[in-house]
Amino acid sequence: MLDMKYLRSNFSEVKEKLQYRGEDLSDLDTFGDLDERRRVLIAETEELKAKRNEVSQEISLLKKEKKDADNLILEMRQVGEKIKTIDTELKEVEENLEQLLLSIPNIPHESAPIGESEDDNVEVRQWGNVPTFSFETKAHWDIATGLDVLDFERASKVTGSRFVFYKGLGARLERALMNFMMDLHSDQHGYQEMLPPYMVNRQSMIGTGQLPKFEEDAFKIENWDYFLVPTAEVPVTNYYRDDILKGSELPKKYVAFSASFRSEAGSAGRDTRGLIRQHQFNKVELVQFVKPEDSYQVLEELTGNAEKVLQLLKLPYRVMSMCTGDLGFTAAKKYDIEVWIPSNDTYREISSCSNFESFQARRAGIRFRREEKGKPEFVHTLNGSGLAIGRTVAAILENYQQEDGSVVIPEVLRPYMGAIEVIK
RNA sequence: GGAGGAGUACCCAAGUCUGGCUGAAGGGAUCGGUCUUGAAAACCGACAGGGGCUUCAUCGCCCGCGGGGGUUCGAAUCCCUCCUCCUCCUCCA
Structure with a gap:
């Protein structure tokens, strides 16, 4: 939400900036x-x-x-x-x-590239080398089916399309990634661990910006005014809804694991196979509450924290700065981290790191005082996936696949996998 | 699911039956001071915060006693409704 007084006195300037979004x-x-x-x-x-x-x-x-x-x-x-x-x-x-x-969507930051669509996003950096294979590679769903670690067919029977069963070492891999990511961010990057509710009320969905505009994207619980969380961002950010924090306790940094539920309305027919686009997926999310003057530096830090996961997993990626037309409703600036997916012969989004400035804080009433008796100010909120786990599994299966159909486990994960080195 | 009880400022807590200088007593915590070599104790003082309107800024005004609505000239106090918490029973991982 924009500041009414600011909008009043800078109307034409705001309108001009919002036009870059193309909405x-x-x-x-x-x-x-x-x-x-x-x-x-x-x-x-x-x-x-x-x-x-x-x-x-x-x-x-x-x-x-x-x-x-x-x-x-x-x-x-x-x-x-x-x-x-x-x-x-x-x-x-x-x-x-x-x-x-x-x-009204958020005002894009001046450093966000101006553009209309994802084609106008700007590559900020690349890391790692795209792997070359001496054999014909397979897509992760074929690899996984061959290893009997994922079962899409039975998930369709039990629930419906865009759901999956993880089995055996597949389930173990998912759990290993969850623990690895949570440990990394809490032990090395200074985030406090949190496990949030998977359902939230309407006010929370409004607070982070999913509502009122995008209700069709969410799963609503029948007979309750509750929604399945589309990301842990919602419960964790709303943790401090209508609170006034002490300036001295900022920044507050949280890392939360949760399942994420998305209706994927409007993406029928896209990514119908595999783990890339599911109605339910696991994700480790980073959330920060910071002082306004720190938020852009923190966006770089937070993005770096997410990148670290891919670096340790030795998965090649690139970082894209989202253009004004691709920022989403709430972000003032956003980086997507895209991991190399061999079967797509391209990079696919695996993390999205955003600075919302005071947009969510104003909606959710999250403030802080610099001094004991000072006037409350809105905090800036940021978040980013660190990372989407399902897509990480897809990336590992594909980038670490071997000619015989087996998959090598990235070294950092082996302690979490009972010292197993290969899934075969 | 059944039966009761409770939500008042940072915390505790009076006021609610009997509507009217109650912007809300009293404690505690906190901050400032006196005393002390320093500290504690004691004593003195400050302590509703927040939002909104107006203004260059003040002054001023409006709204705030869990949320929303109603009654009334007037509501923390009466009525309706929702939410949350607690106790007992039942159920349950």
């Missing part, structure tokens, strides 16, 4: 009228309330002296009616304004 901004122009109307109504109702308060005191005194107050009471009865009328309209105006503000 429909036709509603934006209703802001001026709503904002103006709101303030007029507030002035009116508050004046009447001040009068009512004053006269009610008088009435109280008159009653105490056993004097007649009927005229004043009659007068105030009318004032009360008027207040009620104005407040009804005010409430409606404020609701419209609120909905408008909740539907």
